[in-house]
Amino acid sequence: MADLSNLAQFMGDLDEEGVLGIIDKLVEEGAGANEGNEAIMELQKGMNTVGDLFEKGEYFVGDLIFAGEILTEAIEKCKPLIAGTTTEKLGVMVLGTVHGDLHDIGKNIFKNMVEIAGFEVHDIGIDQAPEAFVDKIKETGAGYVGMSGVLTLALDSMRETVDALKEAGLRDKLKVIIGGNCVTAEACKTIGADAWTTNAAEGVRICKGWAGK
Ligand code: B12
Known part of the structure; x- marks a missing residue:
């Protein structure tokens, strides 16, 4: 090798x-x-x-x-x-880089990998306000949300996004995973996400676990 x-x-x-x-x-x-x-x-x-x-x-x-x-x-x-050959659909996910953050290389890696695993991913892009996540979840009926960010300020945006999901009455119906170089276990708790990772492959394993795979 x-x-x-x-x-x-x-x-x-x-x-x-x-x-x-x-x-x-x-x-x-x-x-x-x-x-x-x-x-x-x-x-x-x-x-x-x-x-x-x-x-x-x-x-x-x-x-x-x-x-x-x-x-x-x-x-x-x-x-x-x-790349894999999965045809089984495991769930629908809304994915985006949160407000104030323009970094998307890590998000795109995770997107590719989680799509290959069988999730239908709606990527809303970079610098996305909480409302954009809420609107896309309502539109697609997604059961999973992935938030990406590498700037320290992204952690605040992630918390605001989870708050917006709560206000919209969506939080309890969703699994929320956060990723990017700045996320930690402590941040995950403060933000109110269900899981965190700095490794796309691990993120895929977590999501597959939620989908019972
Ligand atoms: C490349 C880069 C840029 C590029 C981004 C290009 C792009 N299209 O993304 C450009 C040049 C645009 C850029 C701009 C800036 N950057 Co920059 N950038 C970086 C750098 C070097 C690498 C980021 C990266 O791509 N890493 C590689 C990827 C693969 O790693 P990752 O994102 O963590 O993703 C992995 C996992 O975390 C996970 N993952 C990621 N997202 C998700 C989501 C989910 C749901 C899951 C499950 C998993 C997952 O999967 C990936 C694969 O395993 C970092 C340094 C660093 N250590 O991060 C600085 C860094 C993030 N940048 C920094 C700064 C300061 C800036 C600027 C302010 C610079 C400036 N003065 O203009 C601007 C900010 C613009 C903005 N508002 O966002 C600082 C942030 C400081 C801070 N604490 O906030 C850093 C940390 C550099 C530093 N040490 O100072 N940057």
């Missing part, structure tokens, strides 16, 4: 050739879902390094953008690895 040990380092160094070289090798070898998920977690580690270097003033916004581009390309290539 392709050696993934340098993947996080290459991602952190914004070494596009290095990252895509490893991913191409993985695809050529016909790697499976486990390796695909492992590669995504290594890329995520590398993105944390990018974030740390940005905070230290060594990387700039342009570097964040470039990192996002490399990651998106790598994830596109990984898609066939994690």
Whole structure:
């Protein structure tokens, strides 16, 4: 199997050739879902390094953008690895990045994976106000809600969204999962979500569990 040990380092160094070289090798070898998920977690580690270097003033916004581009390309290539053939429908989910937050790479990874698992996903996009979640849930009759965010302020937006679900009388009929680099067990409790994760594959396992699978 392709050696993934340098993947996080290459991602952190914004070494596009290095990252895509490893991913191409993985695809050529016909790697499976486990390796695909492992590669995504290594890329995520590398993105944390990018974030740390940005905070230290060594990387700039342009570097964040470039990192996002490399990651998106790598994830596109990984898609066939994690693709399945599920035809069974497990449930309907409304998914979005919460108000004030424009980050969507992690959300898109989770979207792909949870769709492959059998959920019908209505992705409402980025920077979505609580009302947008409420409206889409009413429109689709969704039983699951996924909220994504990586900015610290996203935690407030997630709490406001859960409050809006309560006000609309929807909360008790829904399973709510939050994800993104900023979420924690403590935040999950404060927000009033049912589950949290910083790992898309784990998020899929949780949702499948709720659907009895
Ligand atoms: C790439 C990036 C950007 C790109 C985003 C491109 C895009 N289309 O998303 C751009 C350049 C646009 C950007 C902009 C900004 N960014 Co930025 N960005 C990042 C960076 C480096 C990586 C984020 C990322 O994609 N990670 C990789 C993905 C795969 O990880 P993930 O999102 O956690 O997702 C995984 C899981 O969490 C999970 N998941 C995600 N969502 C969901 C949802 C559900 C339901 C489930 C189950 C699972 C799940 O699945 C994924 C796969 O496992 C982070 C650093 C970091 N450590 O996060 C900073 C970071 C988030 N950014 C930061 C900042 C400050 C900004 C800007 C304010 C910069 C500026 N001055 O303009 C703006 C903010 C714009 C806004 N209002 O949102 C800070 C946030 C600080 C804070 N505490 O709030 C960070 C932490 C960098 C830092 N250390 O300073 N950024």
